[in-house]
Every structure is written in structure tokens, then in C-alpha cells.
Amino acid sequence: MVLPGNLKIFSGNANLPLAQEIARSLKVPLGKVTVGRFADGEVNVQIQENVRGMDCYVVQPTCRPVNENIMELLVMLDALRRASAGRITAVIPYYGYARADRKTEPRVPISAKLMANLITSAGANRIITLDLHAGQIQGFFDIPLDHLFAAPVFLEYFKRRGISKGVVVSPDVGGVERARAFAKRLGASLVIIDKRRPRPNEASIYNVIGDVRGKTAIILDDMIDTGGTLTKVANIIKAQGATRVLAVCAHGVLSGNALSLVEASALEELVLTNTIPISSQIRAKIKVLSVASLLAEAIRRNHKGQSISELFV
Numbered sequence: 001m002v003l004p005g006n007l008k009i010f011s012g013n014a015n016l017p018l019a020q021e022i023a024r025s026l027k028v029p030l031g032k033v034t035v036g037r038f039a040d041g042e043v044n045v046q047i048q049e050n051v052r053g054m055d056c057y058v059v060q061p062t063c064r065p066v067n068e069n070i071m072e073l074l075v076m077l078d079a080l081r082r083a084s085a086g087r088i089t090a091v092i093p094y095y096g097y098a099r100a101d102r103k104t105e106p107r108v109p110i111s112a113k114l115m116a117n118l119i120t121s122a123g124a125n126r127i128i129t130l131d132l133h134a135g136q137i138q139g140f141f142d143i144p145l146d147h148l149f150a151a152p153v154f155l156e157y158f159k160r161r162g163i164s165k166g167v168v169v170s171p172d173v174g175g176v177e178r179a180r181a182f183a184k185r186l187g188a189s190l191v192i193i194d195k196r197r198p199r200p201n202e203a204s205i206y207n208v209i210g211d212v213r214g215k216t217a218i219i220l221d222d223m224i225d226t227g228g229t230l231t232k233v234a235n236i237i238k239a240q241g242a243t244r245v246l247a248v249c250a251h252g253v254l255s256g257n258a259l260s261l262v263e264a265s266a267l268e269e270l271v272l273t274n275t276i277p278i279s280s281q282i283r284a285k286i287k288v289l290s291v292a293s294l295l296a297e298a299i300r301r302n303h304k305g306q307s308i309s310e311l312f313v
Contacts, residue, residue, distance in 0.1 A: 021292035029238030062096030093275035166216035213241030227258030238266035
């Protein structure tokens with residue numbers, strides 16, 4: 001049973017600045033916890049305050065170094081459970097291994113499901129996450145999951161800049177639903193890219209379905225990893241007559257030479273959120289928006305038993 005009014009926010013090492021911003025937004029101190037390493041590299045966690053009966057939230061995106069951050073999350077969840085926390089919610093702004101959400105060829109794992117099993121077994125009672133790579137991952141959990149979207153943060157940014165018309169571009173068929181919803185709220189039309197992927201992290205562009213000529217194009221995706229797909233789409237959209245090409249991604253994974261590809265591409269601006277810490281990698285074309293207030297509001301509503309879906313009506 002959760003004791004009323006007792007809210008605790010804890011953080012691992014994956015994105016401490018985001019957790020601190022969430023705590024400030026909720027006007028609660030960040031929970032006291034030691035998350036370190038033993039001499040042999042094993043994760044060492046100790047909760048340094050009483051959490052018995054408390055409503056506890058662990059903020060930990062499973063970003064690079066992925067396996068280290070996952071293990072920190074699992075050990076923190078176990079520590080809170082064994083400390084008799086009343087309810088434990090894993091706040092995972094970026095859900096790693098999400099792209100392995102189905103068997104695309106024989107004898108491969110469904111790692112996104114394995115992650116769900118591990119997190120649940122470690123002690124989580126609930127999940128709060130943001131812009132999952134695939135919506136069906138919600139069904140991998142046998143505990144409640146609140147799936148948030150960064151779209152309101154992006155929409156506010158573009159409306160503040162006076163960008164309300166134009167065209168929203170889905171870089172693949174799988175992202176059409178996300179792009180359509182965003183385009184509707186922005187008052188823009190929709191363009192779809194027909195893409196084939198001959199091998200992992202490599203994309204070939206085939207067809208642009210829709211008209212971009214003379215318009216501001218906003219490419220919308222859930223993440224940018226190596227940057228190959230996004231920059232190819234940007235260059236083709238520009239070549240087909242778009243006056244400006246912007247890109248919006250919730251998660252800035254930015255592996256390999258992604259930043260160099262972005263800088264050399266036709267992109268005017270790449271807008272990301274701070275689900276993954278990227279402050280040390282910021283370049284001239286990259287704008288980072290904070291989702292701390294969105295996550296904080298979701299936590300506040302969950303703590304008080306209020307609707308979270310109303311945030312996206």
C-alpha cells in the first residue's frame with residue numbers, strides 16, 4: 001500500500017540532469033541513492049533513505065552505455081522492492097532494444113520482450129516511457145504502461161517559431177500513423193517515403209509519395225541513430241523542391257558519424273529532446289528541447305490517480 005503524499009524520485013547515472021529537472025518541476029528533492037561499481041565492475045546500489053510504503057519513481061533511460069544503464073535500472077528496482085517501497089515505477093524516457101520487437105529472420109531474439117520481462121521481474125509495478133519505437137511493445141509488459149509522446153513539446157516549439165503550415169514527412173511506412181497525427185495538429189499535409197533497408201542501419205530510398213515543392217518540410221521520426229536514413233530523406237526532399245527541410249526526433253541516439261552526416265546534409269535544423277543526454281555533442285544544426293515538465297506532469301498525475309491520457313487530447 002502506498003502512503004499518501006509520499007513521492008520519491010530516484011535516478012541512476014544514465015541521465016541525472018533530466019532526473020534533477022523532473023524533481024525540480026515536482027518541487028521534491030531527488031532521492032538519496034548511491035549507484036556505483038564494485039572493484040570488478042559489478043553495479044553497487046544503496047538506497048540511502050527510508051522508502052517503506054513510498055511511491056517511488058526511478059528515472060533511467062537505457063541509452064549508451066546500454067547494458068550498463070539497464071543493469072543499473074534493474075538493480076535499483078530490486079533494491080527498492082527489498083526496501084519495501086509501496087509502489088515502484090520505472091520512468092524510462094528512452095527504451096533501449098526497442099528495435100528488436102519481432103523476429104525479422106530466423107533464430108534471432110525479441111530483445112524488447114526480454115527487456116520487459118527483466119524490468120518486471122526486478123520489481124517494477126508500472127512503466128512510464130516516451131515515444132516507443134513500436135507501439136506493440138506496450139503489450140510486452142504484464143504491468144501497466146503509460147506511453148507518452150513528445151509531440152506536444154515539438155508542436156509548441158514550431159508554433160512559437162511561426163511554422164504551422166507546410167508538410168510533415170514520414171521517413172518510412174511504419175511511421176505514417178505518428179506523422180499523420182502530428183501533421184493534423186500542426187495543420188500540415190503529409191508525405192510518405194517508401195524505403196527499403198537492405199541491411200541493418202542502411203537504407204535505400206525509392207519513392208517520395210506526395211508533394212513537397214515550395215513547402216517547409218518537417219521530417220518526423222522517433223529516433224536518429226546513425227543518421228543515414230534521415231539525411232538521405234532530407235537530401236531527396238530538398239532536391240524535389242522543398243524550400244526548407246527540418247527534422248524532429250524524440251531520441252538523439254547519434255551513433256557513429258551521425259553528427260557529421262547531419263552537418264553535411266540539407267537539413268536546416270534537427271530538433272531533439274533530452275531523453276538521452278547529448279549536451280556535449282551539440283552542433284549548430286541541433287536544437288534540444290526538454291521533456292522534463294511532460295514527464296513530471298505524468299508522474300504527478302500518476303501519483304494522484306489522475307488521467308495521463310488527457311495530456312495528449
